[in-house]
Amino acid sequence: MTTPAVKMMMVYVTTPSKEVAMTLARTTVAEALVACANVIPGVTSVYQWKGKIEEDQEHVVILKTVESKVEELSSRVRSLHPAETPCFVAVPIDKISSDFGEWIVNSTKATNTQ
Amino acid sequence: MTTPAVKMMMVYVTTPSKEVAMTLARTTVAEALVACANVIPGVTSVYQWKGKIEEDQEHVVILKTVESKVEELSSRVRSLHPAETPCFVAVPIDKISSDFGEWIVNSTKATNTQ
Amino acid sequence: MTTPAVKMMMVYVTTPSKEVAMTLARTTVAEALVACANVIPGVTSVYQWKGKIEEDQEHVVILKTVESKVEELSSRVRSLHPAETPCFVAVPIDKISSDFGEWIVNSTKATNTQ
Numbered sequence: 001m002t003t004p005a006v007k008m009m010m011v012y013v014t015t016p017s018k019e020v021a022m023t024l025a026r027t028t029v030a031e032a033l034v035a036c037a038n039v040i041p042g043v044t045s046v047y048q049w050k051g052k053i054e055e056d057q058e059h060v061v062i063l064k065t066v067e068s069k070v071e072e073l074s075s076r077v078r079s080l081h082p083a084e085t086p087c088f089v090a091v092p093i094d095k096i097s098s099d100f101g102e103w104i105v106n107s108t109k110a111t112n113t114q
Numbered sequence: 115m116t117t118p119a120v121k122m123m124m125v126y127v128t129t130p131s132k133e134v135a136m137t138l139a140r141t142t143v144a145e146a147l148v149a150c151a152n153v154i155p156g157v158t159s160v161y162q163w164k165g166k167i168e169e170d171q172e173h174v175v176i177l178k179t180v181e182s183k184v185e186e187l188s189s190r191v192r193s194l195h196p197a198e199t200p201c202f203v204a205v206p207i208d209k210i211s212s213d214f215g216e217w218i219v220n221s222t223k224a225t226n227t228q
Numbered sequence: 229m230t231t232p233a234v235k236m237m238m239v240y241v242t243t244p245s246k247e248v249a250m251t252l253a254r255t256t257v258a259e260a261l262v263a264c265a266n267v268i269p270g271v272t273s274v275y276q277w278k279g280k281i282e283e284d285q286e287h288v289v290i291l292k293t294v295e296s297k298v299e300e301l302s303s304r305v306r307s308l309h310p311a312e313t314p315c316f317v318a319v320p321i322d323k324i325s326s327d328f329g330e331w332i333v334n335s336t337k338a339t340n341t342q
Binding site for chain 1: 143146150154156206209217221
């Protein structure tokens with residue numbers, strides 16, 4: 001367990017379907033923009049749009065990566081996402097198990113082998 | 115993609131039912147205390163109470179807002195939540211896509227139009 | 229609502245089954261390594277392993293605790309987890325409702341009464 005030497009983040013993205021969620025997860029992993037993705041199904045989103053409360057069924061995608069990839073990841077998510085303004089927020093990882101941290105660093109260095 | 119100029123947070127709340135979760139999501143969105151809410155169903159909570167391990171079925175509510183609303187949000191959640199000591203924790207947003215960040219700022223400025 | 233005087237964290241762990249998730253939740257609560265655990269079912273994980281994209285069904289466990297317990301928690305999770313390199317990442321809690329914060333501090337002080 002360690003404070004990561006290379007800054008790392010968990011990125012939280014909402015998507016309108018399982019298909020979009022899985023495409024986003026598989027593509028960003030394959031392109032080594034993230035080390036791994038977790039897709040959470042069955043999420044209900046609530047927000048206000050033009051003065052009305054809207055509710056959507058969504059899948060949340062949680063992506064783990066190094067901070068230096070977050071900018072490029074953000075562009076890639078936007079290109080794969082059908083929404084005009086996708087929810088893309090990143091929270092800092094303060095502590096991580098050492099070997100898992102190393103794995104994130106190595107996985108995001110890799111060139112795409114797909 | 116940017117480091118938000120206005121400090122923003124993801125707030126994590128647990129609730130005992132879908133009804134409480136949705137009331138909390140709809141009310142805080144309608145009152146512009148948060149820009150959006152995501153409700154995650156089917157969560158099992160484990161904790162210790164008076165020396166016994168308890169397990170409850172819960173819905174998690176994740177709320178995205180500006181830091182300046184968190185105090186008021188906390189009071190509102192408490193008023194809507196049946197528990198004496200609801201789980202209310204906020205984690206910092208370090209990076210956000212620029213337009214989504216602007217949308218959060220604007221959505222939490224809005225007066226309630228409901 | 230307050231900035232916690234004692235530093236606190238949300239720890240995010242992925243597990244390969246409900247059984248592992250619940251054992252991990254119950255054990256770390258019983259041993260006062262965490263105040264509470266939330267188990268999220270039905271999560272699909274995507275990652276790259278030896279040049280291939282892999283997909284697993286997982287349960288996410290979210291643990292709330294004081295920072296001073298995270299090192300020991302990390303070792304305990306490793307001893308209970310079947311993976312060689314479990315996902316164990318901790319994000320900081322910046323704000324918390326005062327009484328819930330106190331409850332976390334007290335719950336992680338308690339000796340195991342099980």
